[in-house]
Amino acid sequence: MSMRAPASDLPLMFENVSLQAGATIILNSLSLTIAPGAPTLIVGPNGSGKTSLLRLCMGLATPTSGRISWGGRSDPAPTRRAFVFQRPVMLRRTAAANVSYALAQAGAPRSGRARRAADLLTRVGLADLASRPARLLSGGEQQRLALARALARDPEILLLDEPTANLDPAATRAVEEIVLSAAQSGIKIVMASHDLGQVRRLAGEVVFLARGALCERAATADFLDHPATSEARAFLRGDLVI
Amino acid sequence: MTSRRSFVALAILLGIVSSGTPSSAQERSIVVASTTSTQDSGLFGYLLPIFKAKSGIDVKVIAQGTGQALDTARRGDADVVFVHAKPQEEKFVAEGFGVKRFDVMYNDFVLVGPKSDPAGVKGKDIATALKTIESKGAPFVSRGDRSGTHAAELALWIVAGIDIGSAKGAWYREIGQGMGAALNTASAMNAYVLADRGTWISFKNRGDLDIVVEGDRRLFNQYGVMLVNPERHPSVKKEAGQVFVDWLVSAEGQAAIASYKIEGQQLFFPNAEKKGS
């Protein structure tokens, strides 16, 4: 797209990044490089800092200390990144208008928007619901619409914060299929999840967080079958990791 | 988004234009500052259509107390003043705000009070009546609004030998409102009130009120009209304004005033000086 910044946002680098809210340490001196390739799954118990990590990746939050860079630049506008929230906010308009809105914000020319919106809705399986008010869609449909909106931004990196946490298995499968096809089209997926089945189905690699710290990073199969840390072993056993 | 915004802008524009249209068409219209009595009595409602048919001039009446009407004219917000407090009007002309004052018509004031007349003031002598009201402390409603009627009332207290400034107590209720409101108040409290006969005749909510004193020559109520001085306020529409003033004192205007009647009663009596005299 002509509006797109020519430079790449990848690799996305965290150097000793800490995030504090008041006296609470949310992320503690985290260093991490996210490179192009297979999906990166951010895994860890609730409260381990997954959402905060994703928000930092997007640029929605600023670190208390440390440095984040996107393709070597420290503050690029989020034109090459898109975010799908756990509970996406549906604009008070039709499904098609939600996608058109995202296209407009991404700088898509007015003339092609309606057609592109229709394509995107087809891609997420919502073509039949294009003229339905977005707020009246089911949870799974809303999440797919949020994915269509994110894809409308033609992102290089797609960040997803537990998008299937509130969905039933069928809806979860629909979302996962869209995410996988996005990954196959070359979009870098960075997704938080605490569903180990989902991790197995999607991930190329796992970043495991516990108590705001990066505990372990490994290829998915290695992580699931031979966890290196006691925290990861406890998490995989289903123990409460405090 | 753009189409929506331009629609809103258009709607706003239309709203302003449509509300502004009347003012752009006011080439032949004048503003007359007048009194509540001339409006509340229905005189203007009767007179103005006749004048409009004759001259084509729209007369817009702002009905205020005489004092306020003169102030409106002093500020240049009216073209003609048509009020009833001769000393104030003469002062207005002397200060250079009015061109020339003409007598137009008169009616008279009446003292209105409860039919049972609890203070026992019924009769033809207004001075005695007011003295009695004051000494018995009977409820009395005063306009208290610097209107012509208020000025007349204050003058009558002096005639009665009462310094109302020091004599007033709980019985003397200044309401600071127009003639109709004063009558409504008196009707509600069964109080005495000085009213112009025109408003009284056309007043609907009389309750237990009736005229208790009338016919005293000191109750005479003279109306005068004057053009606001265009040298003071260049915005004054002097030609159309003068046409209205001239018509009021003309034989035709005087006849029209005389012909306004409610239930067979004449409300105002024309007494303009004959032209040239």
Added chain:
Amino acid sequence: MPDHLNALQLILSGDPTLVAIVRLSLGVSLAAVLLAAAIGMPLGALLALTRFPGRSVLVVLLNAMMGLPPVVVGLALYLLLSRSGPLGEFGILFTPTAMVVAQTVLILPIIAALTRQTIEDLWTEYRDELSAMNVGAVGRMTTLLWDARFSLLTALLAGFGRAAAEVGAVMIVGGNIDGFTRTMTTTVALETSKGNLPLAMGLGAILIVIVLAINAAAWGTRAWSQRLTG
């Protein structure tokens, strides 16, 4: 208006004087609402989305101005618009335009304050999503105003209600001129002062019915469009 008729007869006979009064009342109030919305909504949204020193003072001031006494507004405008006042050369005192200005001043704080509250609430919900879509400042304002449209309709109706019911300010700056600046409310005041209480009461009832009908129509439109667009 013929005094011998009662209000019901006036409505049923479609008395032209009454129709003109109703039209003027609605026209002036609607124009004022549109003007106040055009100014007040962006203003309220701006106040909701910006942070600067003294902002809370401004918010309190705006909220307090919702209770501006109409008579005071009327008097202040009278002094401004009078031929002897600073804006006298425009000659709009005692015209419907002056009444539109007065009502606009009265309802602008209502619309701006309610807009600010609505937009601020919606912003807490939308902040992350709009930031993630990289929406700029102007885009945020227009998006929030549009998405809050059903709530803002209530703000407009509140403004319209106050404008249509107001008598003090329009009486002073309009002058209650027969056939020119006489509105429903000033007619009620006038008929009351003429002691014509049944007619005044009847006119008051008409006014209430009209305001009710407009609110019902707005509510219906809202429900209908909400079904269509969410």
